[in-house]
Amino acid sequence: MTKKKKKYTFRTFINDVHLWLGVASGIILFLVCLSGTILTFEKEIKSFFKEDFIVTAQTELLTIEELRDKLEKEGEVTRVLIPTTHTTPYQFTVKTSPKQRRGTTYYVNQYTGDYTADTKTAIDDFFMTMFKLHRWLLLDIPIGRPIVGIATIIFIILSISGIVLWFPKKLKWKSFKPGFKIKFSANWKRINHDLHNTLGFYTCIFLLIMSLTGLCWSFEGYRNIASDVLGAKVFGNRGGGTKLTSNLKPHESPVSIATILDTVNKEFPHQGKIYLSFPPNETGVYSVRKYNEEGLSPVISDQLKLDLNAKVRSKEIFAEKPLNEKITALIKPLHMGDIFGLFSKTIYFIACLIATSLPVTGVIIWINKLKKKKKRKPKQ
Numbered sequence: 001m002t003k004k005k006k007k008y009t010f011r012t013f014i015n016d017v018h019l020w021l022g023v024a025s026g027i028i029l030f031l032v033c034l035s036g037t038i039l040t041f042e043k044e045i046k047s048f049f050k051e052d053f054i055v056t057a058q059t060e061l062l063t064i065e066e067l068r069d070k071l072e073k074e075g076e077v078t079r080v081l082i083p084t085t086h087t088t089p090y091q092f093t094v095k096t097s098p099k100q101r102r103g104t105t106y107y108v109n110q111y112t113g114d115y116t117a118d119t120k121t122a123i124d125d126f127f128m129t130m131f132k133l134h135r136w137l138l139l140d141i142p143i144g145r146p147i148v149g150i151a152t153i154i155f156i157i158l159s160i161s162g163i164v165l166w167f168p169k170k171l172k173w174k175s176f177k178p179g180f181k182i183k184f185s186a187n188w189k190r191i192n193h194d195l196h197n198t199l200g201f202y203t204c205i206f207l208l209i210m211s212l213t214g215l216c217w218s219f220e221g222y223r224n225i226a227s228d229v230l231g232a233k234v235f236g237n238r239g240g241g242t243k244l245t246s247n248l249k250p251h252e253s254p255v256s257i258a259t260i261l262d263t264v265n266k267e268f269p270h271q272g273k274i275y276l277s278f279p280p281n282e283t284g285v286y287s288v289r290k291y292n293e294e295g296l297s298p299v300i301s302d303q304l305k306l307d308l309n310a311k312v313r314s315k316e317i318f319a320e321k322p323l324n325e326k327i328t329a330l331i332k333p334l335h336m337g338d339i340f341g342l343f344s345k346t347i348y349f350i351a352c353l354i355a356t357s358l359p360v361t362g363v364i365i366w367i368n369k370l371k372k373k374k375k376r377k378p379k380q
Contacts, residue, residue, distance in 0.1 A: 255309055
């Protein structure tokens with residue numbers, strides 16, 4: 001008797017899509033997820049290996065103007081980070097050459113004016129390599145970026161199809177139970193299957209968030225569509241927002257930076273570090289971001305633009321923004337996992353680590369199935 005052919009069901013189709021897309025993109029997804037895992041705690045690892053710039057609190061602070069004047073021999077001073085603690089140095093950003101886009105960080109003792117540049121180390125080089133691997137696979141940007149983007153789209157399809165396959169054929173609690181746990185007492189093939197199936201289920205929501213936000217860096221078209229759907233520009237503040245010019249009248253003199261900071265603290269009375277960007281020219285204005293250290297998220301800031309006479313030109317309180325603008329402003333921290341500080345970073349690290357393992361466990365499942373089919377094949 002000839003065996004009846006099994007029907008090609010929707011579930012079989014989803015299984016085939018999941019299998020072949022996973023096999024085709026496995027190496028790329030492994031490298032992207034591995035580098036993403038390493039980058040999760042980049043700041044913490046870098047700070048651990050850096051030499052401490054020790055500041056001893058004294059009775060009198062030097063003014064920001066005095067500190068800036070000392071640094072101007074190094075290049076164009078563009079901004080300063082003012083911490084909340086007295087023993088943490090100020091951090092000035094200095095463009096040491098016109099070619100520099102972001103500038104060099106200088107740690108400055110706010111009491112003595114002593115400073116040191118944040119020099120690059122082997123750790124910095126390592127993380128830059130991981131960044132390039134994560135974003136462009138160490139290839140030229142025009143080649144590597146779309147490859148990573150396409151792999152990310154595949155990862156989204158794999159995540160969704162994986163959830164569909166996680167659901168058992170019979171929707172009964174008895175059938176659901178095995179999908180929630182890893183049976184470590186079973187043989188290695190079953191453990192490998194559970195590692196893929198169960199861990200993939202638990203991390204799916206985080207992997208989808210990472211993937212959907214990650215595409216904003218890969219494709220301009222996707223970014224524009226996301227902006228249209230959300231009704232707010234994704235990465236809209238990359239250029240610093242609206243460029244304002246000073247309304248200072250000819251008979252008026254610019255106020256001191258101390259007065260500017262007083263205005264900032266009156267507008268935003270909460271405790272938190274302050275990023276103060278200096279006017280780019282004589283007709284520019286101050287741009288300020290202040291973080292609330294007691295807030296829910298350490299990456300959320302309220303923003304001000306202040307004229308040279310300390311008058312408020314624009315004010316943005318994050319809590320008062322519409323939901324769509326909040327979402328677009330949080331695309332980067334949502335992707336990187338630092339939206340809730342160490343707590344969310346730890347979750348993202350575990351999720352990324354699991355994501356790195358999924359191509360490996362998936363390929364092992366596929367190889368085991370191929371071996372099983374060969375054994376079943378009747379000899380001629």
